[in-house]
Amino acid sequence: MATHNLIEVILTGQIVNVSTADQIYIPVPTGFAGEVVEIRTAIDAAISGADAVITPKIGGTAMTNGAITITNASSAAGDSDVSNPTGARSVTPGDTIEIETSGASTGTAKCNISIVIRR
Numbered sequence: 001m002a003t004h005n006l007i008e009v010i011l012t013g014q015i016v017n018v019s020t021a022d023q024i025y026i027p028v029p030t031g032f033a034g035e036v037v038e039i040r041t042a043i044d045a046a047i048s049g050a051d052a053v054i055t056p057k058i059g060g061t062a063m064t065n066g067a068i069t070i071t072n073a074s075s076a077a078g079d080s081d082v083s084n085p086t087g088a089r090s091v092t093p094g095d096t097i098e099i100e101t102s103g104a105s106t107g108t109a110k111c112n113i114s115i116v117i118r119r
Contacts (some may be wrong), residue, residue, distance in 0.1 A: 008118045011026050011117065012026075013099060015054075015099065017108050018105065018109050018111035019108060023099060023100040026096060026099065027097075029093065034090070034117045035085075036116070040113070041080065041082075041111050043075065043109045044112070047107045048075075049072060052111070053101070055067050055100045058096075061088050066083050067083060070111070077109075
């Protein structure tokens with residue numbers, strides 16, 4: 001049986017409509033503990049009216065410097081934003097990472113999310 005010594009794992013998720021206040025939960029895989037070091041978002045359509053704020057949480061606690069603001073000004077499909085959390089970012093197997101959207105914007109846009117966890 002092959003053994004793999006992964007240093008990072010990338011988890012993905014999707015918010016069906018970033019302009020609707022909602023949250024999704026992404027499970028941390030078995031056997032993988034570490035720290036969230038990067039969160040990236042990409043939308044598939046323009047948003048308007050207001051910015052959409054994405055807040056990542058672990059155990060109900062927001063990650064320090066983890067929030068992402070998706071600006072509505074000049075937004076378009078493929079726009080990507082990133083955060084690099086600095087605190088409250090440790091995960092253990094079986095944890096779930098909550099990704100919450102403020103729902104402040106208008107216009108239907110899917111928001112794809114990538115979360116990098118480093119051991």
